[in-house]
Amino acid sequence: MSMVVDIVISALILLGAAFVLIGSWGLVRLPSTMERLHGPTKATTLGLGSLLLASVVYFQARLGIWTAHELLISLFLFITAPISANMIAKVHLHRVRIGAIEEPDSVAGPLRGQLTRATGRPSRHRSGIRRPRPPTPDSPQPPCPSRPMKDCRLSA
Numbered sequence: 642m643s644m645v646v647d648i649v650i651s652a653l654i655l656l657g658a659a660f661v662l663i664g665s666w667g668l669v670r671l672p673s674t675m676e677r678l679h680g681p682t683k684a685t686t687l688g689l690g691s692l693l694l695a696s697v698v699y700f701q702a703r704l705g706i707w708t709a710h711e712l713l714i715s716l717f718l719f720i721t722a723p724i725s726a727n728m729i730a731k732v733h734l735h736r737v738r739i740g741a742i743e744e745p746d747s748v749a750g751p752l753r754g755q756l757t758r759a760t761g762r763p764s765r766h767r768s769g770i771r772r773p774r775p776p777t778p779d780s781p782q783p784p785c786p787s788r789p790m791k792d793c794r795l796s797a
Contacts, residue, residue, distance in 0.1 A: 646702045653695035660688025673744050674733045682726040690715045 664684030671677045693711040700708050736742045 643702075646698065650695050650699050650702075653691050653698065657688045657691030657695060660684045660691060662688075664688060675730060675744075678726045678730060682722045686718055686722045689718055 661684070664680040664686075667680030667684065668677050671680065693715045697708060697711045700706070733742075737744055
């Protein structure tokens with residue numbers, strides 16, 4: 642192999658390793674779930690793509706053939722990572738809206754739903770329709786299937 646190919650492969654591996662490290666570090670260190678989604682979906686995806694591209698260049702220079710396996714893995718990764726992050730974000734936002742979880746303040750500030758709970762005004766849906774307020778302790782309880790099982794009591 643020539644020196645130029647070695648430098649290109651080394652640079653791609655170092656770039657990929659740096660992206661994977663930064664993405665993993667963001668996954669661990671960022672405070673809220675929505676911010677943690679950016680680490681694995683963006684930086685780590687680019688890092689793995691760079692590592693797989695280094696593999697393609699290495700095997701082409703070493704064996705003299707192009708392999709499509711790494712390119713197919715990269716394509717699959719670039720398609721599935723944003724879709725899975727979108728699904729996780731939708732579930733998380735739904736759980737925050739219904740009050741099932743409390744999210745710590747992020748670097749960007751509190752979530753919109755937390756701001757409206759703090760002011761006492763009901764939050765608005767994107768369509769402008771008012772949503773009901775979260776239930777208070779004296780309000781009637783919903784049926785058992787929507788509550789945790791420890792709160793379900795037999796009513797006779």
